[in-house]
Amino acid sequence: MRTQPLDPMALGGSDADDRSDSPRRYADEREKALLDAHQRAAGSETGRVRQMLVGSNLRYTALGFVAFVIVWYILTDLLTLPRFNFLPSPVAVFTQWTSTDPQYGISVFTPIYYEHILVSIRRVLLAFGIAVAAGVPLGILLGWNRTFYNLVFPIVELLRPIPPLAWVPFAVLILPGVESSVVFVTLLAAFFATVLNTLLGVWSISDDYFRAAHCLGYRRIDVLMRVIVPGAMPYVFTGLQIAMGVSWFSLVGGEMIAGRSGLGFLIFDAYMQVALPNIVIGMITLGLLGYLSSAGIRRVGAWLMAWQEKGRSA
Amino acid sequence: MMTQRSTKSYGHCVVDAVGKVYGATEDEAEIVLKDCTFDVPAGSLTVLLGPSGCGKSTLVNLIAGYDKPTLGRITLDGAPVSAPGVDRIVVFQETALFPWMTLLDNVAYGPIQTGRPRREAEQEASELLRAVGLAGFQDRYPSQISGGMQRRAEVARALITRPKLMLMDEPFRGLDHMSRGLMQEYYLKLFDEHRTTTLFVTSEIDEAIFLADRLVILSYKPTVVQTVIDVPLPRPRNFQMLTSSTYGQIKDQALGLLYDEALKAFDPGKAAA
The missing domain is CATH 1.10.3720.10 (MetI-like)
Structure with missing residues (x-):
């Protein structure tokens, strides 16, 4: 019968001295391996923050905003719905907002x-x-x-x-x-x-x-x-x-x-x-x-x- | 010198023919306590044992002074109890540690408020927290520690005020079996050290006998004191005593009494018939 690779006793060498010592060594190695694995999985603190920012949370938020602006655009610029012509399109608002010489006097430069x-x-x-x-x-x-x-x-x-x-x-x-x-x-x-x-x-x-x-x-x-x-x-x-x-x-x-x-x-x-x-x-x-x-x-x-x-x- | 531990000479509490009725109108009136007479000898650990719902907490509230008995009287060292006071302290079933204070502040603030110097109070709080096995946790908030740890911190907070009488209302309820056993050991060590007169309420018979100098066994509602049994097991106690013959006899006696009462509590209709 072969030694089973998962038996902690079998991880040490074959001589008697080593074997009496091996459970502890196994335990130490096990702890180290666990900590390493944890480190790899969790990454550093900054890594986690970055993951949160560029991860799915932010992606969905951005998607929501884009969808919102598209609907706004469709309602105002593409469809000529009755009475919706009063509502400025996102393009008009954005142009005015960032203009150095705004038509109506208000922009981020005024x-x-x-x-x-x-x-x-x-x-x-x-x-x-x-x-x-x-x-x-x-x-x-x-x-x-x-x-x-x-x-x-x-x-x-x-x-x-x-x-x-x-x-x-x-x-x-x-x-x-x-x-x-x-x-x-x-x-x-x-x-x-x-x-x-x-x-x-x-x-x-x-x-x-x-x-x-x-x-x-x-x-x-x-x-x-x-x-x-x-x-x-x-x-x-x-x-x-x-x-x-x-x-x-x-x-x-x-x-x-x-x-x-x-x-x-x-x-x-x-x-x-x-x-x-x-x-x-x-x-x-x-x-x-x-x-x-x-x-x-x-x-x-x-x-x-x-x-x-x-x-x-x- | 066999021991330096002296039994406290104060904290003797007498509950004399106490009855309590709840309910605002005649129709609603319910007799919770019918006739309860017992005393808690100074320096003793007296355990109040009874089926759940028998009015143990009501008795604790009356002794604490949160409520007044309908009939009868309660005295502490001869003085009648009429209102809450710093000579009695209650350790509740649910944790009442202030969640917004660290463990150290929770334990130390009582004595600081009553005039002890902050440094001295914090020193003693630290020592008590260490004594209940919370040495490394004094800067944690209650929400950051386990239920068992919260219970221990609460015992420390009660002990630091040096009350004449400590009222413990099923303090270890809800803890798992192992933690409960360990809590009992910790608690007994503290009791042996301080010998603060204590009335300990429980519905667990093993816990009751393991802790008690004296057992007060209550009936189901309307509650009367059924029997008072002295527990002659020596202190300090250990779990080996749970298999001694003295223990067995007391448990037999208590169980016999409790069984009938528990049956009434379990199925009140049948008991009435």
């Missing part, structure tokens, strides 16, 4: 384009900042104190469904200047989204944590800072993402009605001037800014809530 963008970003950040600075503490207070909840929450719930644009007339009449009224209209929906999600966040914290904190001798302030605030964090960040989204919604509405600048104004002005490609440029720009700001919040959230991540690699 300073005015960036002025509108900056004005809008500044308004959104200011409104978002105020909404969060006021909304998170209010939400925590509502979740923490029953009396305060009964006193305030019904009012919040009645005010919340009122569309921000309904506030425009009084905002313009009462607040000084265009800027403060646009910011006010922008922050309303964000504020309510933040308050509501923070409140839900506080409510989502299991009673066990409060009981444990109690047993461990946490004072009220420690319960607030060490249990309620971190415990509500996942919901708060969901709220912040929603808040950022609705900030952009309301901003554009406010700028259309009350603004003299900003992307909402750019779109409305383009409509009045029948500079239709500018509308699409404004829309795409808003889409990009909205996406980037939400992604930024997700990043910050993931970083602050590293404790949520599953897995053993600390």
